[in-house]
Amino acid sequence: MSGPASLGTLKMTITYYHAEPLANSLKSMIPLKEKGIAYTSTYVDLHKFEQHSDWFKAINPEGQVPVLDHAGTIITHTTVINEYLEDVFPDQQPESGPLRPTDPAGAARMRYWNKFVDEHVMNHVSMHGWHRLVGVIARNVENGEFEKLMEHVPLPDQRKKWMQARSGFSDADLALATEKIEYALNKVEAQLGETPYLAGTHFTLADINFYSHCGMMVERMFPDLEVAKHFPRMVKWRDIVTARPAVADALSSEDRTAPGLRTWSGDR
Amino acid sequence: MSGPASLGTLKMTITYYHAEPLANSLKSMIPLKEKGIAYTSTYVDLHKFEQHSDWFKAINPEGQVPVLDHAGTIITHTTVINEYLEDVFPDQQPESGPLRPTDPAGAARMRYWNKFVDEHVMNHVSMHGWHRLVGVIARNVENGEFEKLMEHVPLPDQRKKWMQARSGFSDADLALATEKIEYALNKVEAQLGETPYLAGTHFTLADINFYSHCGMMVERMFPDLEVAKHFPRMVKWRDIVTARPAVADALSSEDRTAPGLRTWSGDR
Numbered sequence: 001m002s003g004p005a006s007l008g009t010l011k012m013t014i015t016y017y018h019a020e021p022l023a024n025s026l027k028s029m030i031p032l033k034e035k036g037i038a039y040t041s042t043y044v045d046l047h048k049f050e051q052h053s054d055w056f057k058a059i060n061p062e063g064q065v066p067v068l069d070h071a072g073t074i075i076t077h078t079t080v081i082n083e084y085l086e087d088v089f090p091d092q093q094p095e096s097g098p099l100r101p102t103d104p105a106g107a108a109r110m111r112y113w114n115k116f117v118d119e120h121v122m123n124h125v126s127m128h129g130w131h132r133l134v135g136v137i138a139r140n141v142e143n144g145e146f147e148k149l150m151e152h153v154p155l156p157d158q159r160k161k162w163m164q165a166r167s168g169f170s171d172a173d174l175a176l177a178t179e180k181i182e183y184a185l186n187k188v189e190a191q192l193g194e195t196p197y198l199a200g201t202h203f204t205l206a207d208i209n210f211y212s213h214c215g216m217m218v219e220r221m222f223p224d225l226e227v228a229k230h231f232p233r234m235v236k237w238r239d240i241v242t243a244r245p246a247v248a249d250a251l252s253s254e255d256r257t258a259p260g261l262r263t264w265s266g267d268r
Numbered sequence: 269m270s271g272p273a274s275l276g277t278l279k280m281t282i283t284y285y286h287a288e289p290l291a292n293s294l295k296s297m298i299p300l301k302e303k304g305i306a307y308t309s310t311y312v313d314l315h316k317f318e319q320h321s322d323w324f325k326a327i328n329p330e331g332q333v334p335v336l337d338h339a340g341t342i343i344t345h346t347t348v349i350n351e352y353l354e355d356v357f358p359d360q361q362p363e364s365g366p367l368r369p370t371d372p373a374g375a376a377r378m379r380y381w382n383k384f385v386d387e388h389v390m391n392h393v394s395m396h397g398w399h400r401l402v403g404v405i406a407r408n409v410e411n412g413e414f415e416k417l418m419e420h421v422p423l424p425d426q427r428k429k430w431m432q433a434r435s436g437f438s439d440a441d442l443a444l445a446t447e448k449i450e451y452a453l454n455k456v457e458a459q460l461g462e463t464p465y466l467a468g469t470h471f472t473l474a475d476i477n478f479y480s481h482c483g484m485m486v487e488r489m490f491p492d493l494e495v496a497k498h499f500p501r502m503v504k505w506r507d508i509v510t511a512r513p514a515v516a517d518a519l520s521s522e523d524r525t526a527p528g529l530r531t532w533s534g535d536r
Contacts, residue, residue, distance in 0.1 A: 073373045080379045087372035104355035105341045111348045119387060120425075156451065157388075183424065 014039040017059065018066040019046045021253045022264045023126065025066050027078040027212035029253070031085050031099055031205065033246035035092040043254055047137060052152040063154045078212075079114050082205045094246065097202040110199040113206035121184045122213045124177035128221060130165040131174060132263040138166035178222065184214060185231050192233035203241070211241045216251075217264050282307040285327065286334040287314045289521045290532045291394065293334050295346040295480035297521070299353050299367055299473065301514035303360040311522055315405060320420040331422045346480075347382050350473045362514065365470040378467040381474035389452045390481045392445035396489060398433040399442060400531040406434035446490065452482060453499050460501035471509070479509045484519075485532050 016032060016039050018025035032039055044050045044065050052063045060067045060076050068075040068084065075081045086100040093099065101107050141149060146166065153159040188210060191198055198206040215238045219227040228235050241247055255265055284300060284307045286293035300307055312318045312333045320331045328335045328344050336343040336352065343349045354368040361367065369375050409417060414434065421427040456478060459466055466474040483506045487495040496503055509515055523533055 073376075075373075075376050077380060077383055080376050080383060083379060084372050084376045087375055104352050105343075107355055108341075108343050108348050108352045111351060112345060115345055115348060115386070118383070 013069075013071050015042055015069040016040070016066060017042045017044050017056070017069070019044055019051075020255045020257055020265060021250050022217065023122075023129070023213055024064075024078050026216075026250055027208060028066050028068065028081045028085075029250045030208045030212065030247055031082050033250050034094045034099060034208075034244070035085060035089055037085070037089060037092060041253070043256075045256060047256060049149055049152070052149065052154075057152075057154060061154060063152070063158070079118055079205075079209070082208070086205075094203070094244075099203070099205050099208070101199065101202065101204060106200055106204075110204045110206045113198045114209050116184070116187070117206070117209040117213055120180060121210065124180040124184075125214050125218070125221070127169055127177045128174060129264050130161065131169045133257070133261050134162070135165040135168060136261060138162060141166075178225075181214065181218065181222065182225060184210075185218065185225070185227070185234060188215075188237075189231045189234050192237050197237070203244070207237075207241060211238065211247075215241065217266070220266050221263060281337075281339050283310055283337040284308070284334060285310045285312050285324070285337070287312055287319075288523045288525055288533060289518050290485065291390075291397070291481055292332075292346050294484075294518055295476060296334050296336065296349045296353075297518045298476045298480065298515055299350050301518050302362045302367060302476075302512070303353060303357055305353070305357060305360060309521070311524075313524060315524060317417055317420070320417065320422075325420075325422060329422060331420070332426070347386055347473075347477070350476070354473075362471070362512075367471070367473050367476070369467060369470065369472060374468055374472075378472045378474045381466045382477050384452070384455070385474070385477040385481055388448060389478065392448040392452075393482050393486070393489070395437055395445045396442060397532050398429060399437045401525070401529050402430070403433040403436060404529055406430060409434075446493070449482065449486065449490065450493060452478075453486065453493070453495070453502060456483075456505075457499045457502050460505050465505070471512070475505075475509060479506065479515075483509065485534070488534050489531060 014032075014037060016029065018029060018041070020026075021029060044056060046065070050056055051065050057063050059069065059074060062076060064076065066076075066078065066081070068081045070084075070088070075084045083100065086098070090098070101110055138146065150159055150162060153162060188198065195201060197203050198210060215234065218225070219235065219238075242251070255262075257265060282300075282305060284297065286297060286309065288294075289297060312324060314333070318324055319333050325331050327337065327342060330344060332344065334344075334346065334349070336349045338352075338356070343352050351368065354366070358366070369378055406414065418427055418430060421430060456466065463469060465471050466478060483502065486493070487503065487506075510519070523530075525533060
């Protein structure tokens with residue numbers, strides 16, 4: 001703050017704008033901590049719709065967390081942020097090995113899984129989370145007031161999702177999402193029968209991705225799937241990931257969600 | 269075949285399994301040609317459902333083209349293939365510059381656009397293409413015979429898409445897809461007002477992605493959108509991309525689609 005700062009130090013300044021340590025916000029927080037990158041943490045309060053506020057949209061016009069600000073270079077979307085951190089800090093790696101494999105075939109396996117989680121997992125868990133959490137928040141807003149809030153949501157798809165969360169997702173949509181999650185769990189379980197981590201022998205960004213969007217909360221959120229019984233390798237893998245000091249540190253960061261609404265995070 | 273081949277030559281052997289030069293199959297063919305990588309081209313005949321045949325599923329269990337076989341290392345999914353080619357052949361680049369920017373911020377912009385095309389463009393153009401082309405192919409198969417073919421489709425989502433293509437997508441779904449394409453065109457048009465290419469000053473994998481999945485065919489496939497009138501920068505950019513020798517070369521490769529069904533490719 002008041003100390004001397006060289007231009008070099010300023011140039012390296014990183015700010016991470018994020019919400020609760022789960023899903024997207026967790027997904028880029030883990031690599032920052034695994035790599036030991038110093039950063040300023042700025043909490044964006046989704047309960048107060050801060051992600052749609054003018055000050056935040058001046059940083060990310062899409063109005064979504066998280067955002068990485070690296071000395072003025074703004075990076076959004078967690079899969080992109082995490083590759084960026086590998087490009088900028090290739091040598092800062094956990095003892096377990098690089099988060100992005102350095103051999104091209106390994107990097108391809110990591111990206112294959114990242115794509116699968118981004119396109120076939122994330123949105124389905126998210127729908128259940130929105131249904132149970134964001135829907136409650138949205139319904140607590142008065143008519144008229146809600147429509148005004150929606151005017152501040154820049155992405156049309158995101159606006160639709162808010163409106164659907166308020167009215168409630170259909171049983172058919174929720175059932176389809178559960179089916180996709182079960183498909184993903186089977187796929188992960190099969191992979192973990194071949195290799196200890198998703199992309200091979202080492203912990204990578206692919207594990208961080210599936211963990212943040214599904215692995216960490218799937219057993220608690222979907223008791224009907226009997227996760228412990230049907231996906232024992234996934235549970236063991238999840239516990240290994242949870243026990244990593246960087247992950248534990250990330251999970252312990254601020255959570256302002258009302259305890260009754262902690263569908264994703266559970267009681268902390 | 270019968271000539272002498274050193275182990276070194278064998279190790280570099282690349283085979284690209286692909287269908288017609290459009291969408292996915294085009295998307296990884298362009299980088300191969302832009303980078304001047306020698307490869308064996310193996311045509312997979314989608315009109316004969318070869319992608320679901322046992323010989324092909326032995327190569328890609330997901331039963332989808334294209335596939336890159338690099339001396340036995342199998343890479344699938346075009347965004348992953350294209351990053352892999354950058355990782356393996358970083359120095360083989362067109363005169364216009366590297367297909368993946370070498371500065372981290374540039375690579376992040378490229379990946380931002382790749383993600384956008386993969387998640388918010390590709391499937392929507394694809395739905396219209398399937399409706400007009402694959403639906404006709406699927407309806408030409410007898411009942412009973414069709415169900416048998418479906419048993420060979422390994423991905424459940426893909427099976428659903430085939431069945432939907434056969435019965436026809438709903439007007440509501442098709443209209444929503446068109447709306448998303450229009451949104452994408454507006455976004456691209458705005459970006460091309462800022463920079464000559466999607467990720468900045470140079471032609472990159474992001475341009476190849478949008479071109480292959482939307483830019484090359486959008487004007488012809490969606491006359492109602494009045495593309496030339498509303499998206500003049502996109503049209504100019506498209507013509508610049510089409511004129512690149514590597515792109516022209518890729519576009520001239522084999523197309524077995526019956527002329528009347530060339531919804532994507534048009535008359536060649």
